[in-house]
Amino acid sequence: MSTSRRNLLKSIAAGATIAPFSLFAAGNATANCQPPMRAWPPGVEGQRKADLGNGTFLNPIVSGDHPDPTILKDGDDYYMTFSSFYSYPGLIIWHSKDLVNWAPVGPALTTSLGVIWAVDLCKHNDRYFIYIPADPKGEGWSIYAIWADNIDGPWSEPVNLHIDGCIDPGHIVGEDGKRYLFVNGIRKIRLTDDGLATDGKLEMAYDPWRYPSDWVVENFAPEGPKLFHHNDWFYLVTAVGGTAGPVTGHMVIAARSKSIHGPWEHCPHNPLVRTQSEQEPWWSKGHATVVQGPEGDWWMVYHGYENGFRTLGRQTLLEPIEWRDDGWFYATGGDLSKPLPKPTQKALSNAGFALSDDFSQNKFGIQWSFHDPRPEEMSRVRYGNQALHLAAHGSSPANSAPLTCPVSDRSYEVEVAMQLSDTPAAEAGILLFYNHKAYVGLGFTQQELKLYQYAEELKWAGRPISNRDVRFKLTNNRNVVTYHFSFDNGKTWHLHGTRMEVSGMHHNVFGGFLSLKVALYCVGEGEVTLRDFQYRAIPETA
Incomplete structure (x- = not known):
């Protein structure tokens, strides 16, 4: 973390006012679910904008219904997409240079696959892939894949990998150079080198860390595995506790191993992220992806419901993490109702897009x-x-x-x-x-x-x-x-x-x-x- 960013974090934690966009009201939301007023600068058409224009940002980074974020760092660019459920065209891909300001590129999926849940966006050998859990006929889930040689498309038609009864894929290349998908459970299966078929059997991969039995959660539900490699370790980031239900249920846990085949070591400070009470500004926080920022530091992207505004769906949140001498990462964002230092102070990205449409372009807009x-x-x-x-x-x-x-x-x-x-x-x-x-x-x-x-x-x-x-x-x-x-x-x-x-x-x-x-x-x-x-x-x- 840079010295300037560390000092800015300290000033925020000490209660300093961050001009010109200070908080309207201090303190937590009351128990009747009325959230504190927070000041977002207006973006396109007055829509709230995460970038406060003074070196800080205020969550969410992508507001509205953008759950289960999957994020890809591709050189100096970042791409992200989300669960699109029953919406077609679907799987809108978003682009950013700074992790805070995001604008849509376009949809990757036009062929209907029925309901779509948490996907995984990745790149392998200069080709982009999205692994998609879907239930096209309402008869059972499978994992599908689409691919493109350019992030802008065109994207291929879906390929059924016949990984039946599974959701929430997470792609990783093991120490053996082979490609694997991890899925809910937490299980894994090897892929062929082209990533478009399986090359082995589905098997258990990790028995997730268990929270205390008296915690108020929806259910255990180990899901959303996302993996990355750092300093000779594979890290496995998982959601447990259920994605809705009680606001204290959803959470982020982590494990690590020297091999993609395990054994996996539980993070000693699990959970990394969890809503502690209904007074917090963001509820049911979970389903995280870890990514390195543009200045070399590290961040966690996940979703949460906004206190008092579950109607908006699960929105995308960004929190800094810090690597410590024990080889584990720690979430350091604290109270997400307050501004945080941006990942970079450079002005790199545009944010948002207009929802208004005069229908003059003879083109189906991204908003539809x-x-x-x-x-x-x-x-x-x-x-x-x-x-x-x-x-x-x-x-x-x-x-x-x-x-x-x-x-x-x-x-x-x-x-x-x-x-x-x-x-x-x-x-x-x-x-x-x-x-x-x-x-x-x-x-x-x-x-x-x-x-x-x-x-x-x-x-x-x-x-x-x-x-x-x-x-x-x-x-x-x-x-x-x-x-x-x-x-x-x-x-x-x-x-x-x-x-x-x-x-x-x-x-x-x-x-x-x-x-x-x-x-x-x-x-x-x-x-x-x-x-x-x-x-x-x-x-x-x-």
Whole structure:
């Protein structure tokens, strides 16, 4: 660690104010889950930005639903991707030079594999690989692989490695020069030299460290193995305790061995990372990858739920680690509600991207993905006349494949103009969508404006209309949702009489490890024409 960074850490720990972006309020969140106010500088469209502009950063480094981070250091560049679950196109790859400022490159996966969990991004012999646990038909998990000679793609079609019943792959090259995947369990299997088939049997690799029996966790669940080689040792970083459930459950543990085949020695100060109480700013912290920073020091990237905002999903966190004389690394970030020194003081990377879309580019934007689409879903989309035309799928939002857009802020506002085709059975609208059993929002037909709450249409809240053109405005202010609608493209706005509180729409209620996203849908018959989608973050106030 550099002297300047060490001094900056000491000043933060001592309570020094870091101008110009100081904390609005000191102390921990109260037990009623109201988190402390923290000051993020506004980035693109006002979205919160990790880089405070003064040599420090404030977590998360990638806000919103970006769980199970897998990170690759490739020369001076860093690449990262995340679980994409039911979203297609999926596996968006992000790029950074400094580990703090990240911007998307594009999706690596367009072929539907059903639900996708924690993947592993790696590079071997100048070729990039992503190992993907997936369940395409809902009949059981296997590990798939895609590869590319350039990180920008094109990426190959998925190859089934037939590692059945396994998730959470972690790639490593052993001391024998052979390639291995470690998976949940913690088990391992040898790969062929090209990395696209197995070359051996699945076998136990490591019996993970056990936490005390009285700790409040979800379940043991050893998963997410990530491996690296440092100073003649192989290090195995594992998640245990369950990824959701009690906020104190998820954690990061480590082990080391001189051989990829073991025996593995438990880290004597496990767990390295764990949420201790619900008063902390970040809950269920775990699933870590260790990476060397641009100045030669070391960092840990993992995910966590934001206190009071589980609706945003698991967000990506960055914490410094320190190597000590005993050959083990220690997490040194402390209270992640406070700023930390950046890995480098050089201005190297851009951050974020615009979610707004005027649909003029005749290009499917990175912000858009279908939820649980059919293979032919992209055929529903066509561009023309400064608009996106979305054909109907399903009879209601409950069996549709909505077009979703992720969000990253505690408070935000979205607008979109919609025009129904001249088909009486056409319906379209805007939602906050978790899954087919959990969504809220407004819809309309040529005859009626509809209100949906928790995946049910509230008939009493409907109102008759006679219009094919509606502009919707949806505001989510710290989990309180307000709706407006306009029949003259925003010149005159009408407030809907019902508001929603949506803080309970998350995994611990509805399952699936997902997040609450903005969604646009079209069901019935015909199509909807979408114009002028706008996203605006609402600034935090004291």
